[in-house]
Amino acid sequence: MARKIGSRYTARQIIGRGSAGTVWLADGPDGPVAVKLLRDDLASDENLVDRFVQERAALLSLDHPHVVGVRDLVVDGTDLALVMDLVRGTDLRTRLERERRLAPEVAVAICADVADALAAAHAAGVVHRDVKPENVLLDAHGPGGPGGAPPALLTDFGVAKLIDSPRRRAAAGLPAGAAGTASGTGAATGGERTPRGLIGTPDYLAPELVEGLPPRAFVDVYALATVLYELLAGFTPFGGGHPGAVLRRHVTETVAPLPGIPDELWQVVHQCLAKAPASRLRAPELSERLREVLPLLRGLPPLDIDDHPDEPYGAAAGSAPAAASADEAAVPAQARPEPGRAAVPLVRSSASPDANRDTHTSMRVPGADELAGGAHGTARTPRAAGARRAGSARNRAAAAGRRRLVLAVAGVAVAAAVGVGGWLAAGDDGTSTRPAPAVQQP
Ligand SMILES: Nc1ncnc2c1ncn2[C@@H]1O[C@H](COP(=O)(O)OP(=O)(O)OP(=O)(O)O)[C@@H](O)[C@H]1O
Numbered sequence: 001m002a003r004k005i006g007s008r009y010t011a012r013q014i015i016g017r018g019s020a021g022t023v024w025l026a027d028g029p030d031g032p033v034a035v036k037l038l039r040d041d042l043a044s045d046e047n048l049v050d051r052f053v054q055e056r057a058a059l060l061s062l063d064h065p066h067v068v069g070v071r072d073l074v075v076d077g078t079d080l081a082l083v084m085d086l087v088r089g090t091d092l093r094t095r096l097e098r099e100r101r102l103a104p105e106v107a108v109a110i111c112a113d114v115a116d117a118l119a120a121a122h123a124a125g126v127v128h129r130d131v132k133p134e135n136v137l138l139d140a141h142g143p144g145g146p147g148g149a150p151p152a153l154l155t156d157f158g159v160a161k162l163i164d165s166p167r168r169r170a171a172a173g174l175p176a177g178a179a180g181t182a183s184g185t186g187a188a189t190g191g192e193r194t195p196r197g198l199i200g201t202p203d204y205l206a207p208e209l210v211e212g213l214p215p216r217a218f219v220d221v222y223a224l225a226t227v228l229y230e231l232l233a234g235f236t237p238f239g240g241g242h243p244g245a246v247l248r249r250h251v252t253e254t255v256a257p258l259p260g261i262p263d264e265l266w267q268v269v270h271q272c273l274a275k276a277p278a279s280r281l282r283a284p285e286l287s288e289r290l291r292e293v294l295p296l297l298r299g300l301p302p303l304d305i306d307d308h309p310d311e312p313y314g315a316a317a318g319s320a321p322a323a324a325s326a327d328e329a330a331v332p333a334q335a336r337p338e339p340g341r342a343a344v345p346l347v348r349s350s351a352s353p354d355a356n357r358d359t360h361t362s363m364r365v366p367g368a369d370e371l372a373g374g375a376h377g378t379a380r381t382p383r384a385a386g387a388r389r390a391g392s393a394r395n396r397a398a399a400a401g402r403r404r405l406v407l408a409v410a411g412v413a414v415a416a417a418v419g420v421g422g423w424l425a426a427g428d429d430g431t432s433t434r435p436a437p438a439v440q441q442p
Pocket residue numbers: 015016017018019020021022023034036068084085086087088090091134135137155156359360
């Protein structure tokens with residue numbers, strides 16, 4: 001079913017779908033291209049069309065081997081489309097779902113490519129703002145890199161901001177006109193947070209965005225470190241459950257170390273997940289450090305991490321829904337975890353797709369009830385497969401020492417959570433008097 005897009009492109013076949021529209025394989029004057037045709041409601045939004053035109057130069061200017069080039073913008077009748085280089089292969093999310101975890105060498109090689117793409121974008125004054133596996137395309141026809149890793153290309157530059165139109169915000173129940181409209185290289189300009197909404201994908205959002213600061217290049221580095229962690233572990237460091245809980249974890253929780261990777265690699269991941277933006281590596285440094293570490297990873301298999309790590313809501317939280325319900329039948333009602341928690345898969349996988357992994361663009365800021373998770377933290381703690389749980393006899397002494405630390409950290413975390421929760425929990429008029437989340441001792 002061929003379809004004309006503008007006067008120059010003939011769409012042949014759908015090759016992907018995202019929240020903003022449909023991606024087609026199309027023929028153009030210079031050969032095959034990928035055309036992202038935006039949804040009708042977006043295409044009929046005059047503000048959005050204006051912004052596309054304003055952003056045209058920025059979108060077309062990025063030319064880098066690890067950036068999916070935007071070749072053209074089509075504004076034609078009811079069609080609004082981005083014409084891109086065609087990448088023959090798959091996206092990183094699909095590969096991750098297929099393999100669950102990547103070999104460290106492959107994961108690091110892919111992220112080094114993405115860091116190069118970010119370095120080029122940042123040098124041009126563009127912040128991506130939606131780095132995630134869905135936006136990394138793997139070129140199946142390119143030369144194999146370390147561990148056989150395919151070349152990785154980052155796509156969707158500036159698109160997250162572009163489609164955050166006032167109309168979309170209104171549809172999402174957010175105030176219109178609060179976020180800055182595009183100007184210059186708009187993807188890098190400020191005013192990115194509406195009073196009640198954030199642009200981005202919760203699992204990958206840097207803490208400073210949750211706190212309301214404008215996006216700087218550091219947010220992309222944080223998101224890429226989150227992607228790297230996810231490629232290694234099979235889950236993101238702060239993901240799982242309601243988006244509000246995810247946002248809070250970014251601000252209040254510390255990333256748990258990954259067992260089984262060289263310390264040199266962990267230091268890089270850890271530094272780029274720092275809460276303080278300035279403590280993170282810059283994209284060029286990140287690329288360099290990742291490439292330095294590559295030789296240490298040669299031949300390492302994917303990490304053997306327990307799929308049901310220690311976390312407050314237990315194994316059921318990470319299980320496929322069917323398994324969770326089977327468990328439920330065997331557990332007395334009073335011993336069951338809080339309703340609505342255990343049923344939420346912490347990880348999106350092919351077995352248990354996580355409907356809570358929001359995609360980019362305006363997200364409704366959650367209420368206090370959705371944020372209430374206590375001070376004990378809800379992030380997962382990765383554990384090497386076969387290692388004992390924290391409550392086992394062998395670990396009890398260590399746990400006693402750790403508890404003191406946890407109490408101290410919890411004190412800090414509670415203060416921060418109350419601050420963030422207070423902001424997040426503010427009602428539309430900002431005067432909510434709902435109580436802060438209850439404090440529980442670990
Ligand atoms: N330039 C391209 N070449 C080849 N395939 C592409 C290209 N761009 C996108 N695709 C395919 O289309 C799919 C959808 O892409 P799209 O950018 O619309 O959505 P997304 O990034 O997955 O999600 P969202 O827009 O909701 O963040 C991708 O996952 C990819 O498989």
